[in-house]
Amino acid sequence: MASKTAKQKTVVISICTGTGGIAAGGLKVVEAFEAAFVESKVTAEIGPRTHKVGCRGFCAKDVLVDVAVDGNTETYQFVTPDKVEKIVQEHILAGKPVKKWLVKKDYHDFHSKQQKLVLANCGTIDPESIEEYIATGGYRSAEKALKMEPDEIIDIIKMSGLRGRGGGGFPTGIKWESCRRAGGNIRYVLCNADEGDPGAFMDRSIVEGNPHSVIEGMIIGAYAIGATEGYVYIRAEYPLAVDRLRLALDQARDKNILGKHVFKTDVDFDIKVVLGAGAFVCGESTALMTSIEDKAGEPRPKYVHTTDRGLWGKPSNLNNVETWANVPLIIDRGADWYAGIGSEKSKGTKIFSLVGKINNTGLVEVPMGIPLRDMIYKIGGGIPRKKDFKAVQTGGPSGGCIPASHLDMPIDYEHLSEAGSMMGSGGMIVLDEDTCMVDISKYFLDFCKDEGCGQCTPCREGVAQMVRLLTEITEGNGTLEHITLLEELSHMIQDASLCALGTSAPNPVISTLRYFREEYEAHIIDKRCPAGVCKALTTFTIDETKCTGCTICARNCPVGAITGEKKSPHFIDQEKCITCRVCYEQCKFGAVQKG
Amino acid sequence: MDVTAIDAIISKFPEVKGNLIGILHEVQNHFRYLPEEELRYISSKTDIPITQIYSIVNFYNRFSLKPKGKNEICVCLGTACHVKGAEKVMNALEENLNIQKGESTDDMNFSLEEVRCIGACSLAPAVVINDETYGQVTPKRIPSLLSKHKDG
Numbered sequence: 001m002a003s004k005t006a007k008q009k010t011v012v013i014s015i016c017t018g019t020g021g022i023a024a025g026g027l028k029v030v031e032a033f034e035a036a037f038v039e040s041k042v043t044a045e046i047g048p049r050t051h052k053v054g055c056r057g058f059c060a061k062d063v064l065v066d067v068a069v070d071g072n073t074e075t076y077q078f079v080t081p082d083k084v085e086k087i088v089q090e091h092i093l094a095g096k097p098v099k100k101w102l103v104k105k106d107y108h109d110f111h112s113k114q115q116k117l118v119l120a121n122c123g124t125i126d127p128e129s130i131e132e133y134i135a136t137g138g139y140r141s142a143e144k145a146l147k148m149e150p151d152e153i154i155d156i157i158k159m160s161g162l163r164g165r166g167g168g169g170f171p172t173g174i175k176w177e178s179c180r181r182a183g184g185n186i187r188y189v190l191c192n193a194d195e196g197d198p199g200a201f202m203d204r205s206i207v208e209g210n211p212h213s214v215i216e217g218m219i220i221g222a223y224a225i226g227a228t229e230g231y232v233y234i235r236a237e238y239p240l241a242v243d244r245l246r247l248a249l250d251q252a253r254d255k256n257i258l259g260k261h262v263f264k265t266d267v268d269f270d271i272k273v274v275l276g277a278g279a280f281v282c283g284e285s286t287a288l289m290t291s292i293e294d295k296a297g298e299p300r301p302k303y304v305h306t307t308d309r310g311l312w313g314k315p316s317n318l319n320n321v322e323t324w325a326n327v328p329l330i331i332d333r334g335a336d337w338y339a340g341i342g343s344e345k346s347k348g349t350k351i352f353s354l355v356g357k358i359n360n361t362g363l364v365e366v367p368m369g370i371p372l373r374d375m376i377y378k379i380g381g382g383i384p385r386k387k388d389f390k391a392v393q394t395g396g397p398s399g400g401c402i403p404a405s406h407l408d409m410p411i412d413y414e415h416l417s418e419a420g421s422m423m424g425s426g427g428m429i430v431l432d433e434d435t436c437m438v439d440i441s442k443y444f445l446d447f448c449k450d451e452g453c454g455q456c457t458p459c460r461e462g463v464a465q466m467v468r469l470l471t472e473i474t475e476g477n478g479t480l481e482h483i484t485l486l487e488e489l490s491h492m493i494q495d496a497s498l499c500a501l502g503t504s505a506p507n508p509v510i511s512t513l514r515y516f517r518e519e520y521e522a523h524i525i526d527k528r529c530p531a532g533v534c535k536a537l538t539t540f541t542i543d544e545t546k547c548t549g550c551t552i553c554a555r556n557c558p559v560g561a562i563t564g565e566k567k568s569p570h571f572i573d574q575e576k577c578i579t580c581r582v583c584y585e586q587c588k589f590g591a592v593q594k595g
Numbered sequence: 596m597d598v599t600a601i602d603a604i605i606s607k608f609p610e611v612k613g614n615l616i617g618i619l620h621e622v623q624n625h626f627r628y629l630p631e632e633e634l635r636y637i638s639s640k641t642d643i644p645i646t647q648i649y650s651i652v653n654f655y656n657r658f659s660l661k662p663k664g665k666n667e668i669c670v671c672l673g674t675a676c677h678v679k680g681a682e683k684v685m686n687a688l689e690e691n692l693n694i695q696k697g698e699s700t701d702d703m704n705f706s707l708e709e710v711r712c713i714g715a716c717s718l719a720p721a722v723v724i725n726d727e728t729y730g731q732v733t734p735k736r737i738p739s740l741l742s743k744h745k746d747g
Contacts, residue, residue: 019715023728059717198673201714231613236620236657237713239726277616278656280711294615294643296654355675355716362717393674427716429674443677447711453654580683 011048011092014066015079016123018055018208019201019240024062025080026052032081036088048092054209056123057363058110061103067091075103106381110360113374115341117349118325119365122209127244130251133212139257141328145220146265153224154180157327159335161347166192166283166320166425167398167500169346169413172327175317178307180225182315187227189218190311191271192288192320193234193241196280197396198447200427202351203321205363207234207241210325211248215271217324219262220331222269225317230271233288236278246273280397280451284499285310285318287453298453299499320425322351343369346412350426354380357387357432366411373407376430387432391515395424397444397451398504400511401437420511422504436533437516438523442470444508452501459502462493466509474534478524487513532594535579539595542583544569546591553583553592596632600625601640611641616651619658628662656710664699664706666744668724673712675719680733684720685709687734691741704745 013033017026033050042048056064061077067087074097076087083101091097116122125132133139145153158173179187191214195203207214218230234242249271252258260268274292281287282297289311291297310316326348330338342348346368352375355361359381366375376382376389383389391401400421402409409415413423431440449463466489469482490506497503513520522528529537542553542562549567561577564570572583584592604621608614618637623629629652638645652658670676670685685696688707692700699706715721718730724744732740 019728020717020730023715023718023721023730195714196712198677198712199675199716200712201716204714237710272613274613275617275620276655277620277651277658278710279654291616292613294611294613294651295647296650353716355719356678361675361719396674427674429678429716431678435678440674440678443674451711 009046009069009092010071011042011046012051012066012068013048014051014053014068014124016054016056016062016064017052018059018123018205019238020055020059021062021064022240026063028081029063029065029079029084032084033088036084040088040093042088042092052126052128053124054122054127055205055363057114057119057205057365058107058360059363060359060361061107064103067097069095075107076101077103077107106360109381110362110364110379113370113379114365115349115367116365117329117341118206118213118322118351119209119363121213122205125210127209127211128247130212130248130255133210137332138212138328139216141331142216142219142257143263145331146223146263146267150180150224150226153220153331156330156335157224160330160338161335161342161345162323162326162330162338163346163413164319165322165326165350165423167422169423172319172323175307175319176221176225178305179315179317182308184314186229186314187225188311188314188316189222189225189227189230190288190292190316190318191218191230191232191324192283192285192318193232193238193245194276194283194288195235195238195321195425196283196451197398197425197427199353199355199393199429200396200425201353202363202426204238204241206321206325206351207238207245211241211245212252213325213328214245214321215248215252215258217319217327218271219257219269220327221317221319221324223267227317228268228270230269231274231292231311232271233274233276233282233292236275242273242275249273279453280447281453281499281501284501286499288318289316296453298455299501301498322425341367343410343412343414345414350411350423352411352426352428354428354430356393356429357383357435358430359384368412369410371407372402372409372411375411375428376407380430383430383432387434389430390433390435391431391437393421393429393431393440393508394427395422395507396427397447398422398500398507399424399427400507401431401440401515402511403515405515420507420514422507434531434533436474436529436531437512437519438470438474438529439531439533441508441512442467442474445470445505448501448505452505456496456498456502458493458496459498459505462489462497463502463505465489466493466506470509473520473523474529474536476523476527476534476536478520480521480524482524483513483517483520528595532579532581532584538579539574540572540577540579540581540584541593541595542570542572543591543593546589548589548591550588552586552588556582556586558582596630596636597626598636601633601636605637605640611643615641615643615648616655619648619651623658626662627665628659631660662699662703664703666705666725667708668705668722669708669710669713670696671711671713671715671719671721671723672709673714673716673719675716676712676721679719681720683734684722684732684737687737688722691737705741
């Protein structure tokens with residue numbers, strides 16, 4: 001049946017094989033398509049191509065599959081191997097897409113406000129093929145840059161307004177210039193791929209989905225700065241990204257894009273990969289360099305900048321993955337074009353990972369300055385189960401929580417700082433009414449306590465004391481004096497710590513005390529956790545007027561604390577209850593009350 | 596002591612400078628931990644003081660001086676996983692395996708670790724067993740996940 005009509009078709013099946021896609025079964029879907037093609041004799045007749053692509057962003061819908069027949073593309077969501085046969089038969093052979101499995105309105109809403117520049121090719125090209133990267137204009141910018149004067153390149157980057165995408169947002173062009181002007185013959189360019197902020201995964205997705213864009217950015221930077229050696233410091237927790245990066249480097253060497261006489265010029269440049277080993281502090285610039293030098297990753301004082309004395313004591317320029325991936329775009333399309341995107345002082349686009357209590361979780365690239373409300377409600381599709389939005393946590397452990405009253409705030413470097421948070425690497429963890437802000441603060445301080453290097457006393461001892469105070473509050477043993485002490489400790493740690501991990505460690509507490517002080521007071525004065533998270537301060541009861549006696553809570557209670565007849569109100573035995581929240585989460589009628 | 600294995604690993608790297616952490620990763624992958632004798636051998640072979648090697652091994656979370664189980668389970672405790680109930684997943688694993696995090700089972704079949712964010716936030720809560728990432732893990736799914744990897 002396939003023979004006559006199918007012969008004229010070109011069929012390309014693009015399947016997400018990023019970490020998210022693979023975890024959802026992406027590789028099995030690839031196999032299923034290949035097997036189905038052989039089985040239905042499509043392979044012999046039309047030679048369809050299965051095409052493994054990187055992360056496409058909307059991980060909540062994985063496995064996402066694009067089926068392109070003669071250039072007409074339809075996107076399927078939640079594809080599993082058992083759906084493949086029907087897609088092949090009906091869509092590819094009979095020309096009728098399987099409508100019920102196609103993406104819905106929320107998929108289009110998710111993409112409506114986005115502007116994909118850095119992620120443009122993530123999810124469309126095969127990250128393991130340098131040819132595909134080159135076919136989309138890849139390495140054109142590097143070749144162009146190598147014909148320019150280094151200072152000219154630096155001027156373009158300065159004029160574009162590009163700022164570092166990994167933390168404080170320092171202007172990239174100015175950093176490059178300082179490194180270029182530093183003395184000596186040896187300089188290094190480094191790429192920070194040690195994306196440690198919990199809740200951020202844009203750098204992983206770029207390296208997994210388009211590794212050549214990072215390499216190309218580094219080639220341009222190295223030439224502008226005058227470096228012949230580069231390093232990518234990447235987390236060992238990202239095995240797929242490490243493999244794809246190494247493969248991409250080998251491919252670039254084979255094509256003479258790296259190594260001696262890059263693009264047949266007299267420029268030499270090569271890149272080494274160094275693996276991290278599970279230390280958050282190594283994302284700090286000086287600690288990262290110490291780690292490459294075969295030592296424990298302890299930060300160094302920064303009164304001498306790393307652009308003057310960095311790796312092995314030589315001038316070194318460190319940018320993160322996303323910053324490097326912006327560089328080829330700027331060289332290709334010009335500083336004016338780039339500076340035309342974004343807000344007044346924050347130029348270009350920024351990638352955010354939208355995660356936590358949000359319907360459309362995934363990776364989002366938007367122009368700087370879009371309102372937070374658009375991010376949460378238009379792109380993110382709001383909060384699951386019609387819960388109330390409470391706050392969004394940005395900037396990782398160094399950042400803070402932005403409350404609902406700031407929903408109309410534009411998202412850029414300046415506004416995030418004013419609101420007491422920071423851009424960081426772009427993690428956005430959405431919190432709803434069921435998230436306890438004291439617990440979140442404790443989580444981040446505990447994180448910093450574990451991840452601190454232990455060198456300087458204010459951070460090592462101070463953060464540990466803050467964790468102790470927060471734990472006492474969440475256990476019901478807090479007093480108002482605890483809040484005063486937390487504030488005093490916060491200022492001391494900010495003033496006296498050696499590195500940015502220490503000086504920013506108290507931020508989660510400062511920002512939650514600024515916006516959610518009453519929640520701390522509820523824990524202390526009323527001995528109550530309003531969100532129902534802190535076990536010692538929570539009781540669950542059943543509202544008899546709402547309970548329908550569906551028995552779902554009783555069946556799911558792990559300790560048998562809930563009793564009641566079918567179709568009549570149930571009851572929780574407080575003696576037995578371990579406040580695990582299962583009943584609260586399972587009840588469809590809102591009958592389980594927290595308090 | 597397995598000198599051949601260590602020699603083979605070191606010779607894979609063009610130079611030791613800037614690659615010590617890489618060497619230790621490979622040694623740990625081979626032995627599933629970093630045995631003391633082997634570390635002393637690396638020290639004598641590379642002229643890096645054993646104190647420096649120890650400070651690295653102790654500093655970085657990935658390195659272990661204790662043998663790890665055949666199957667390594669890492670529970671992500673990143674922020675997205677935390678707000679979506681990663682604690683409960685960890686508790687269920689501890690209960691099922693009858694060990695605490697950081698420990699291995701007596702039969703050395705499993706070891707249980709916590710990891711701070713594996714960047715699979717849209718799959719939260721996430722668990723990695725060996726090289727496989729599992730998303731939206733609930734305490735109920737734990738027994739089937741474990742049986743899938745048992746003796747495997």
